Amino acid sequence: MYRAVIFGATSAVAEQICRIYAQDKNKLLLVGRREEALKEMCNDLSIRGATQAEYLVSDLSDVEQHEALFTDIQSSIDEPNLFIFANGTLPDQKECEESVTKTIEAINQNALCQISLLTLIAAALEKRKTGSIAVISSVAGDRGRMSNYVYGSAKGMLTRFLEGLRHRLSKVGVNVLDIKPGFIDTPMTAHIQPKGALWAKPEKVAQDIVKAIDKKRSVVYTPWFWRWIMLIIVSVPEFIFKKTKL
Numbered sequence: 525m526y527r528a529v530i531f532g533a534t535s536a537v538a539e540q541i542c543r544i545y546a547q548d549k550n551k552l553l554l555v556g557r558r559e560e561a562l563k564e565m566c567n568d569l570s571i572r573g574a575t576q577a578e579y580l581v582s583d584l585s586d587v588e589q590h591e592a593l594f595t596d597i598q599s600s601i602d603e604p605n606l607f608i609f610a611n612g613t614l615p616d617q618k619e620c621e622e623s624v625t626k627t628i629e630a631i632n633q634n635a636l637c638q639i640s641l642l643t644l645i646a647a648a649l650e651k652r653k654t655g656s657i658a659v660i661s662s663v664a665g666d667r668g669r670m671s672n673y674v675y676g677s678a679k680g681m682l683t684r685f686l687e688g689l690r691h692r693l694s695k696v697g698v699n700v701l702d703i704k705p706g707f708i709d710t711p712m713t714a715h716i717q718p719k720g721a722l723w724a725k726p727e728k729v730a731q732d733i734v735k736a737i738d739k740k741r742s743v744v745y746t747p748w749f750w751r752w753i754m755l756i757i758v759s760v761p762e763f764i765f766k767k768t769k770l
């Protein structure tokens with residue numbers, strides 16, 4: 525049975541993951557910043573079968589609060605054995621290009637705050653020699669592109685951090701999963717229109733994530749075809765890549 529902690533639990537993808545886990549009678553601790561939404565989700569997840577559905581309110585970008593938050597987590601759910609990260613923001617690339625503050629904020633929201641919490645979680649799981657970590661990064665982290673390299677560089681940093689963490693924690697049997705979705709139809713991307721054939725629903729992405737966690741995979745692209753799309757994108761030589769407007 526999973527005793528799971530979900531950061532950014534109000535995310536459309538995280539909500540679908542929680543529903544799958546609730547049906548399978550797991551214990552869930554939701555962490556997010558919107559109390560009303562978290563309360564509603566907990567009620568819904570209890571009805572769907574979760575054997576524990578509780579929440580903690582936290583603005584995860586405030587890294588100074590992470591030690592206190594981690595203490596609260598440990599007293600709210602007994603020996604958590606799964607930590608899922610779904611928090612993130614999609615910054616406006618053009619605005620970031622004109623603002624150091626917005627760029628740094630985007631890097632904090634999409635990499636530093638996850639890395640901060642992962643550092644605390646890793647130390648605890650390393651001692652316990654058991655558990656699983658699953659973090660949503662993005663295909664955007666695989667290659668810097670002019671249209672979204674601030675977000676992409678944060679996700680790329682996260683991926684590299686997870687790679688090292690996986691290497692370290694593999695020695696004690698703790699799995700670290702890096703989740704790389706392509707386009708998902710969620711509130712984060714509501715402003716992007718039209719949505720074509722490459723777009724996935726959060727339900728599908730959640731199913732892929734749950735399967736990858738169960739199978740203790742290291743990296744999952746979701747949907748699967750993004751592995752091949754990104755293989756092509758990272759293989760394009762720099763002199764040709766510079767001519768594109770991706």
Ligand SMILES: NC(=O)c1ccc[n+]([C@@H]2O[C@H](COP(=O)([O-])OP(=O)(O)OC[C@H]3O[C@@H](n4cnc5c(N)ncnc54)[C@H](OP(=O)(O)O)[C@@H]3O)[C@@H](O)[C@H]2O)c1
Nearest residue numbers: 532534535536537583584585610611612662707708710712
């Ligand atoms: N949608 C895509 O196309 C796509 C593609 C690749 C990767 N991803 C990644 O997938 C993950 C889930 O995103 P989504 O698509 O499900 O979008 P979403 O529904 O907008 O979810 C993003 C979540 O992050 C939470 N969050 C952001 N900043 C936070 C903070 N400082 N403290 C606490 N919570 C915070 C949001 O909370 P609020 O509900 O309070 O705003 C929201 O629950 C993200 O990491 C995103 O980068 C998304």
